[in-house]
Amino acid sequence: MPSNRELENFALAKEVKRRYNKRNGILGYRQMRTQLNRKLKKSYNRKRYYRIMRALELRAVIRKKRSKYLKVPALHIAENIMNRKFQAVAPNQKWCTDVTELKYGNGRKAYLSAIIDGYDNSIVSWVLQPFQ
Missing domain, CATH: 1.10.10 (Arc Repressor Mutant, subunit A)
Incomplete structure (x- = not known):
């Protein structure tokens, strides 16, 4: 029973x-x-x-993970003029820039873009833009 x-x-x-x-x-x-x-x-x-x-010999089917991005071919590829030679022999010959994402506060972001001179690594210009 x-x-x-x-x-x-x-x-x-x-x-x-x-x-x-x-x-x-x-x-x-x-x-x-x-x-x-x-x-x-x-x-x-x-x-x-x-x-x-x-x-009961039941197992979950493991599903394939979907990609989270679309692979899109590049529309324009810039020519490699500097060829990784960033040092300059005189001021204002080579400038380099980059955009950096900064996280602060409660999930807030800001973007910092700085331009440096390749001669003495001094900051030529910078912009700080908060993201809404």
């Missing part, structure tokens, strides 16, 4: 199998637990779902 716990496990296994097939095997034991506990308004342990799914 099966105990109350075994009867509960059989009913839970039936529901797990039904949900697993309905979602084409996407759900693992964590999501299965979240959804069924919400539906049944009970709080079963995650290990219980893990044991039931392991006994």
